[in-house]
Amino acid sequence: MRSGAKVAVIGGVFAVVATGVGYGGWNLYNGLTGSGTDDGVTTRSAPKETGPPGAEDVEKTAKDFLAAWAAGDGPTAAQLTNNAAEAEPLLTGYSEDAHVTEAVIEAGAAVGTKVPFTVEATVEHDGVSKPWSYSSELTVVRGLTTGRPLVDWQPSVVHPELTKGASLVTQEASAPPIKAVDKDGVELTKEKYPSLGTVLDELRKKYGAKAGGTAGVELVVTSEDPNVPDSTLLTLTEGKEGTLRTYLDAGVQAAAEKAVKAYGRASVVAVEPSTGRIRAVANNPADGFDTALGGAQAPGSTMKIVTAAMMLDKGLVNGPGSSVECPATVTWEREFHNLEDFSLGTTTLQRAFARSCNTTFIKPVKPLGQGAGSALGETALKYFGIGAEWQTGVQTWDGAVPASAGAETAASYIGQGKIQMNALNVASLAATVKGGAFRQPVIVPLALDGREPATAQPLPAGMAQTLRQLMSAAATGEGTAARAMASVSGSKGAKTGSAEVDGQGDSNAWFTGYAGDLAAAAVVDSGGHGGDAAGRVVAQVLNAR
Known part of the structure; x- marks a missing residue:
């Protein structure tokens, strides 16, 4: 003034x-x-x-x-x-x-x-x-x-x-401070890894006492929601840190933090397929709501991984070489289009998946009749654990594939409609395909507090082999993920996606992929085609393995 x-x-x-x-x-x-x-x-x-x-x-x-x-x-x-x-x-x-x-x-x-x-x-x-x-x-x-x-x-x-609903309080801390370390004992701090801010706060709240520390006196922001950890603004009396080992990987985390900074709003999560251990979580902006773990957005064509599994499970197709139709449009109460109305005519399931043909993943499902509205959600829960209550060690949104009707059912098969996912959920889809079975993602050991993980049926051997072949085709040759995955070495698979959002000019870009024993998924708000923005984020993370 x-x-x-x-x-x-x-x-x-x-x-x-x-x-x-x-x-x-x-x-x-x-x-x-x-x-x-x-x-x-x-x-x-x-x-x-x-x-x-x-x-x-x-x-x-x-x-x-x-x-x-x-x-x-x-x-x-x-x-x-x-x-x-x-x-x-x-x-x-x-x-x-x-x-x-x-x-x-x-x-x-x-x-x-x-x-x-x-x-x-x-x-x-x-x-x-x-x-x-x-x-x-x-x-x-x-x-x-x-x-x-x-x-x-x-x-x-x-x-x-x-x-x-929040308040400012100076008091003895609700939990002792922790020294969080990665799988190899490297210290993880908010200063070096800003995306981990909310994760570290929640880990302290839940496991600070178990880590062996003693509480100090702090000025904090407290929430009326008991699940939201206090946010420390000022430490008056230092407590004694306890050491908490996580499953994060400092090298992969650093790559994830760097990758999302290239975009205004982006999230990425990396998961180890053989164990379900979460290796990295990153968001840009790094402060505020943790979209990577708690977001709920339509995942676009990355959902075709689950749709393909459903089609195999219901006998609508029997392998990557199955003959399918890929017309430019298909009608299910309303008209659905492929990108720029491309058409492949009669082709194979593998080529349709690699090119991300929307109509292929809508047209063959019509014979399911009344069961079409719930079949996708049943498959997502049965084999991928989507919709179960995950016990990762921190709060997460665990995906939703609700029953649908009419045009909304068709939209769900290509990752639109009422389906809601985040980068963690979609990374787990890829990890399940690579590992052959759903392993609930975890950020700290289950034994810390006796958590019971969510479970799902292993993928049948033929289904797992087919899904891996489909994702490999998408990541190579003429596949929509090939350009983004070109720098990633070894056996690999991927799937692109883009999701339209009401009132938003450009679609959200989605991408998930795996290489070696690491799977990752990213979403970039208004990023357009998944192979562009989100694909670059995932490739950088996979290359840090």
């Missing part, structure tokens, strides 16, 4: 220091309380103002709000927002729960209705104090009923990591 106002907390009692303005500390917000309006603040009879708040309103509202907050008057500060009921607990808890005893809040120049500010604070607990600094911002809007300028309430005003 132009005034350069500063707000301070001294010795546990909030006060205001103002520079270049004509206000005393306690007078900055005098007269703002009393009988109020729907927005919770007093106003004199005056015509309701409309339109965005002007510069003076923005400056004064921000200044008054910061002053009331700094004065330790949570109720008054809350009344200066457009949601006092939600704002008051966080504003009051800043001193009572977070134990902030000293702070200087300095506002920067407003940009329109947004006002950035910095906080230099001291947090104290049981005689131990530590400095704490961060930046945030607020936005000034008009109250809906009064037209009065108010701070648009968001928990992130108090701290950028706060979300609805």
Whole structure:
């Protein structure tokens, strides 16, 4: 703000220091309380103002709000927002729960209705104090009923990591710190491997006590969801680390982190087919929701791995050389197309899979009749464990292939409709084909807490051989995955995919593949054809094995 106002907390009692303005500390917000309006603040009879708040309103509202907050008057500060009921607990808890005893809040120049500010604070607990600094911002809007300028309430005003239902608390940590290491004992840190941030937080919450450490005192963001681990903002008293061995591979993880950074939104997971052990998890952006493990998106034509398995299981085809039709279009309540309406005429299942012919994986399934709507989900669960409750060691979305009807059934065979997967699920599809059986992915040993893994029937020998041959054809020669897999050595297989998303110009790009004893899958939002963006991510990860 132009005034350069500063707000301070001294010795546990909030006060205001103002520079270049004509206000005393306690007078900055005098007269703002009393009988109020729907927005919770007093106003004199005056015509309701409309339109965005002007510069003076923005400056004064921000200044008054910061002053009331700094004065330790949570109720008054809350009344200066457009949601006092939600704002008051966080504003009051800043001193009572977070134990902030000293702070200087300095506002920067407003940009329109947004006002950035910095906080230099001291947090104290049981005689131990530590400095704490961060930046945030607020936005000034008009109250809906009064037209009065108010701070648009968001928990992130108090701290950028706060979300609805979360709170700031300084307390003994809910779990001891851990030193997480990979399969070879290499330490895994958030700083070096930022995509592992949420994974490491959850591993600490679940296994910190089992790893042999002792808890310290921390300022944390806590969630109302008991499954969401605390996020540490400041450590006042160091605890004693316990060592937790994971199945991650630091080299593969580093390659995964580098690969996803090439795209705005991308995720990748690598799994060892012979054991189900998760070797890497990476997202870009690296902070926030873990899309790689928890996302739920249509997987596009990577789902043809399961559709092919279903067709084999139902006797609709009997091997890679089976004769199939690949017309440009096929109708199942609505018309479905191949990419650019290509046609292969009468061809083999292997060539249709390699070229990712949509119509081949819709037309032959019509004879299933009423069972067509549930057959795919039954196969996904029976052989690939999709839809079972996976016990990986952290929270995951374990895929969904719900029953469908009409055109939605046809769409599901090519990975659209109601089907929802993430990179972990699709990597497991490829790992199941390579290994011949579903092995539930795991990130830490099952023995740590006696978890019972999800199980599925092994692929029949003929089915496994056929699926491997189909994926090999896709990864070589004229296959849609050949260009992306060209740099990957050894026996390999792959499948491309692209998934249309309503309101999104370009399709999401999907790709899964394996080489040696490593399988991986990636999704790149708006990446277009799977062999392009997502294929490059998977190839980089497989080449790190």
